[in-house]
Amino acid sequence: MGLFGGDSDKDNNNILKGLFQPQQEQPGLKTVITIPVEKVKPRPLRFFLQIYIVGQQNQKDSQSWLPREDEEGGLQIYYKDGTGMCQIGLQPNAIQIQRHGERPSLEYMLQESVMLHGVLDELYKIAFDEVEDVEESQRLLKLDPAAIEAARKTLPARQA
Template identity: 40%
Template sequence: MCSFKFVMAVVLLIALPPIPCAGFSPLLPTSKYSTKASAIRREVFPLEAVFIGGLFGKKETADPNAPKRIFDVPCEAGTVKVGGLRFALGLHLIGQQGNPEKGTWLANQADDGVLDMFFKDKTGMFSVTLDENSISVDRYGPRPSLQYLLQESVVLHDLLDELNSLAFEGDDIEDENRLLRPKGDAIEKSRETLPARKA
């Protein structure tokens, strides 16, 4: 009788159609840092997505995948040279990948032109979006680690330093040739949204 049940269980298991599964992961089975999947990753990041948030009584009211705006640097209308600034900031962020040690960050430029910075523990990332009137930085990830938040602050202070340098340094550059012209003290106001940097 037991062997009959076993044989029937095996036959049923073989007869069932295969169920697709991506290793029980909430992420799509794409390459780790594929450029084409950047926009999708921003929607489902991080790996620890909150699929079981309400399982033990806690109800998630806000969308855990929605980005949090960290700061926005408004510029004079139409003065951001998007292509040139994206190139300059892309090089700057590539240089920040080893801050404070090799492998801490991974810089990526998505197909939509957004500059992404992924943190090594995969609890958070930030993206830099450029348009002709502003530079915006958004954080993704519902529960970024303390280590991520500390390192994000360091990198974003450096990013604001770079924006300040591109906007104001070099007396021989005409205003109309600058990559950006921020409104008033927009860069310093953005800096105030970040934790204070180390002296």
């Protein structure tokens, strides 16, 4: 029997086996929202969403949310209690929002929902608000307005 309960003959050379290998499954990963889009300009849209989230990071409590860019060009948004992280992926034909965390706290779940309602409001403004100096062809986001409302219905809590 080895030090950590394994068979010492088999495990001696593999103490760190699997530690640095990519995970095949990601436990605690859940797709919260998928919004189909006709067109998206990912970098400028990510910038606008970052500005919005930075403005929201002190809602409820100081430093509640911490936004970071991910490797694929999306956003990772960490909550202060460390039980969950929300990831916004900007793909050519969809915006996908995923939750990471095996057991997010009730507080996280509530605050995530409130924050995502705000993100949906921002996406709606970016796609549909009347702006004099922006032509329709130059918008950062084109999508069906019903897609935002369908996404909103999947969220449990409403923004106050």
